[in-house]
Amino acid sequence: MNARQEKLFKNIIIEHLLSAKAVGSKFLVDKYSMDVSPATIRNDMAELERQGLISRPHTSAGRVPTQKGYEYYVRNYLQAKAVASRDKELLDMLSHEIRTKEPEIVVKNIAKKIAELSNSATIVAFSKNDLFYTGLANLFSQPEFSNFDVVCNISDVIDHLDDVIGSIFDDIEDTQIKIGQNNCFSDKCSSIITRSGDKLFGIFGPMRMDYEKNLALVNYARGLIA
Template sequence: MELNKRKNLLLGEIILEYIRTAEPVGSKYLATEGKFDLSPATIRNEMAELEKDGLIYQPHTSAGRVPTPAGYLYYLENIVKDKQITGADKKKLRPMIIKVSGEDIEQSMKDLAKEVAELVDSAVVLALSPYNVFYTGITNIFKQPEFFEKQMIINMSQVIDHLDEVMAHLFNTVDQIEVLIGSDNPFGQDTGAILTKCHKGDQKVVFGIVGPLRMDYQRNLSIINYLTAKLNG
């Protein structure tokens, strides 16, 4: 699927605004606050087309729209152009990476995971072997507004209960940077995940950011790209 330029701009704006606010995005907002010289009626028509394409949907109680997993994937593959890490994030990550040493790779990777979780306000998962799993920052997920719903808390708690099994599987299957969204995501359909496998000397490590489905994929992917490049070797 390939959208025209106007639909790409609309979808990108809907996703960025939803990531920022966790609130469905309506045509009125896009017409008045967005970057479009279009009437609300024209925007509604375009949004209806995006909905037919399965890239956005309308929650039951709202007139606005939110992205679907397919919408996020399309956004990453076709709209996001700049996947380079920002100078500010690089400045914060560089001293953390320097501390990762072969002498105590396990503890230094755990320390790095904690720092990254705080930086991106999400959870970080880490596997140093199929049987050596660590996670941190789960509170960052539960404090997101969409996780105020009881069922979403239950769903995420069930994932945490089986996290050792999930990470054991991923340790053996992840071979490069992967974005997991929707039904393909073993961390649950309410979340998004970006994983990588690094090789620090003889040590293999699976490292990933897990957040709400509306996580900032562009930023988090740039961070995972940077960590992968710096940790390999």
Template structure:
């Protein structure tokens, strides 16, 4: 879909938007040592990315942000899953191997740790109508959620969390899934990395929930690593 130079530009825009939570301008990208192009060249490339539906102008800002289509392209074509740091691996492994904990208590502790490590929210669904969530304060502290409408939308999702999880159990297969935009039942303004297991006739689900600009590479790495621990 994109030639190498524009893939690099788009990846750099994604990284800067994740870091800053703000629209990204051509000057910032032109100053990136990985780009090494003039502001005029960068502006022209951004126009092409916008024409392809990968980025957009929010409101009257001169900068751009990825669209849901852009995030999906990045996740499927460009993103490299990030292995959790050694300390994070040890922390998760210690909880998953704690024989003193009942399964539900262990999974709740895993969820709290994932929320802490990702600085987002985390959920565990023990069944279709038994859901535990934690870390909402992490989400509501993000710059995006200074907008009252986003807070209201997320609050409505939490109020109907059992219904949202029911949809997920019906729609996703066992394995790890990254959900963005309209395909994300947690809301079009959010992103989610979810892992579903199915064994001995019992389904469970856990994952990380954050804003649309969440660090998907890091979050998927955390969820993938945790899934391996729980499987073993």
């Protein structure tokens, strides 16, 4: 992949994360003032598609990232960033409530806030057999989950979430990002899960998630709920 294709690939990722739509060559040339023709960009897109990093939905001339593409993005471009200052302020306010509320209630409130901030679902496993999850409305509001079969698949996973978390509870040590078929929830999802003391905390949502923001939220939560 040459430098122009690298930049093109990152722009496709960024635009798809924002819009959930297939990204076209003319749009990219116009928005990013690329000093090449749409035809050149289409050729570069064809090369990225040949490498398995993007694909073309049958209903569109644009391209979307594949699972392999998201994995490449996370592996090569994702940077660990600090949580946004406003998000930090909101989460710190909740964590200070531990002085007046039961710790488990505070942790659940933090999970609810992170579900809201990430527009995804969040999970807290206090133990293998003590699980809390929230944000399912966020999950099902995503365009990726408008298909009935996908909704049924995700619903089945949620029905068996205790078993799913129980199967990975002892294996999670550091923060892990799992994408598509490599995560334990659904091949339509991505997850970011970490251990905080004797608890697990994580976000799961569509593969089209804001990995930088969500990684920052998960890592910050790890310190708050320990």
